[in-house]
Amino acid sequence: MEVPTATSLHDIYPDDAIPVEKTRWEKLLASFKEKYGHQADFVSRSPGRVNLIGEHIDYSLYEVLPMAVTADFLMAVAVRPTTGKATVRIANVLSEKFPSREFEIPAEGEVPIDASAHEWTNYFKSGLRGATKLLQQKKKDARFTSVGMDILSDGTVPSGGGLSSSAAFVCTSALTVMKANGEEKVDKTELCELAIVSERAVGVNSGGMDQSASVFSLRGSALYVSFKPSLTATPISFPSTSPELTFVIAQSFVAADKHVTAPVCYNLRVVECTLAAVYLAKVFNLKTPLPTDSSPLGTSLRGFHDTYFEEKEGISDNSKTSVTDFKVQLEKLAQLTQDYLIQEEGYTRADICGLLGISEDELNAKYMSKFTVRAERFMLRQRALHVFTEAERVIKFRQLLSSPPTDGAGDALLTSLGDLMNATQDSCRDVYDCSCPELDELCTLARGAGAYGSRLTGAGWGGCSVHLVPKDKVDAVRSVWEKEYYRKKWPEISDEKLAEAVVVSKPGSGSAVFKVL
Numbered sequence: 001m002e003v004p005t006a007t008s009l010h011d012i013y014p015d016d017a018i019p020v021e022k023t024r025w026e027k028l029l030a031s032f033k034e035k036y037g038h039q040a041d042f043v044s045r046s047p048g049r050v051n052l053i054g055e056h057i058d059y060s061l062y063e064v065l066p067m068a069v070t071a072d073f074l075m076a077v078a079v080r081p082t083t084g085k086a087t088v089r090i091a092n093v094l095s096e097k098f099p100s101r102e103f104e105i106p107a108e109g110e111v112p113i114d115a116s117a118h119e120w121t122n123y124f125k126s127g128l129r130g131a132t133k134l135l136q137q138k139k140k141d142a143r144f145t146s147v148g149m150d151i152l153s154d155g156t157v158p159s160g161g162g163l164s165s166s167a168a169f170v171c172t173s174a175l176t177v178m179k180a181n182g183e184e185k186v187d188k189t190e191l192c193e194l195a196i197v198s199e200r201a202v203g204v205n206s207g208g209m210d211q212s213a214s215v216f217s218l219r220g221s222a223l224y225v226s227f228k229p230s231l232t233a234t235p236i237s238f239p240s241t242s243p244e245l246t247f248v249i250a251q252s253f254v255a256a257d258k259h260v261t262a263p264v265c266y267n268l269r270v271v272e273c274t275l276a277a278v279y280l281a282k283v284f285n286l287k288t289p290l291p292t293d294s295s296p297l298g299t300s301l302r303g304f305h306d307t308y309f310e311e312k313e314g315i316s317d318n319s320k321t322s323v324t325d326f327k328v329q330l331e332k333l334a335q336l337t338q339d340y341l342i343q344e345e346g347y348t349r350a351d352i353c354g355l356l357g358i359s360e361d362e363l364n365a366k367y368m369s370k371f372t373v374r375a376e377r378f379m380l381r382q383r384a385l386h387v388f389t390e391a392e393r394v395i396k397f398r399q400l401l402s403s404p405p406t407d408g409a410g411d412a413l414l415t416s417l418g419d420l421m422n423a424t425q426d427s428c429r430d431v432y433d434c435s436c437p438e439l440d441e442l443c444t445l446a447r448g449a450g451a452y453g454s455r456l457t458g459a460g461w462g463g464c465s466v467h468l469v470p471k472d473k474v475d476a477v478r479s480v481w482e483k484e485y486y487r488k489k490w491p492e493i494s495d496e497k498l499a500e501a502v503v504v505s506k507p508g509s510g511s512a513v514f515k516v517l
């Protein structure tokens, strides 16, 4: 499937978003011309996403269920004539916050990225790197380097907000470089896979959910993303229910800058899940070594999952296992984790090395050198428990959407969906420890005002929450947040900040390119 070329904003945005987006796009193109003295050749865009369910399990290679939101990252682009060397001029409509930069694309080797500096153009450079590598492969020319570009960007996905602003930026950047270098058709899977690898170059050892949602989403549908045996994205439409099913996104306004907290938060969770996989393999004495896979550190709980059932129950290809049997497998793994990973206080390096029979230097080199983490104890039991139970909640959520319960009014479905979302929030807060008091408060307030389900969305530790709210309760939920949360914490909060805080999100479309005629 290729990234579509949009010929109208209606191909990209829901009707109610068109007036605002039309003004935004016209302003972007006018500013481009003013800044660079000529008009853009095309505009590339990728949206942010909200994750409905399946949190912190994509890097363990379990299925997740995000959907694209309207907010996106735009780049107006013109190819720069190369006078011998290729240079990039990149600017942002918010020029104070994101200063204009100009840099040369080296004829040899990769464009340098200093991941320690929180330089906004690093995301573009990581997309440029990834796309250049892909183009070198496609053109079978290792010496190929990208053309130069003039770029003016405009992102409306709140950064550090759990709506994957970073993935939207990287996907748009990679798409921009592919199109600027004359790729007529850009394959969605190729774009997505290069964006996943590129984002890790910027310092966060992330999974692939965000980029998949950003690239593959189709307007009106959520997306069931699978990473094994290979990356696939299946649109999931919402049953029409009464009351109408609405997802509301609420910012906590607690900045969750993953780069700063990664060594004790996000990147640490990736290490804990990887160690849980290798530890469990040893506890059950698996003869077959865990498969090397696309997870950030090359080994995952999913890899352990498939290997365990291959050895213990002779299941040669688990991707053919029925959904019902897969759920039974997950329940069994959760029980085994309860019974065998008994150290509630966590596992020290010595504990882990003792069982694995390797030295602490080997452990650090193998699992903690690519991205630093800071921890004395690794909570293997809790992280594995969350992952196995969360993977099952995703399957149940998807089954409910595709075959809604017929008994009772529409709210039987909403109640069941909401219960799953609430269980995810409890597990994120109590077992995976990636929530925060502000997110917990937003969820409690929403449930009290009529939400069926409320949970953090994205990495957590701040950022956004997502709530399943019947249409006729959205105003009640919004006003309780305003009164009990936003105006209490920030009495001076402005009306536009308040408007930005709560968004009713319809499932949006994914990456697209718009030819400027």
Ligand code: NG1
Pocket (backbone or CB within 6 Å): 051, 054, 055, 056, 057, 058, 059, 161, 162, 163, 164, 165, 166, 167, 199, 204, 205, 206, 207, 208, 209, 210, 258, 457, 458, 459, 460
């Ligand atoms: P955010 O931080 O919301 O973009 C992050 C990861 C995802 C996934 C979620 C948790 C990045 C770029 N993305 O999303 O892969 O692991 O956390 O489910 O870090």
Ligand code: MG
Pocket (backbone or CB within 6 Å): 163, 164, 165, 166, 167, 210
């Ligand atoms: Mg992100």
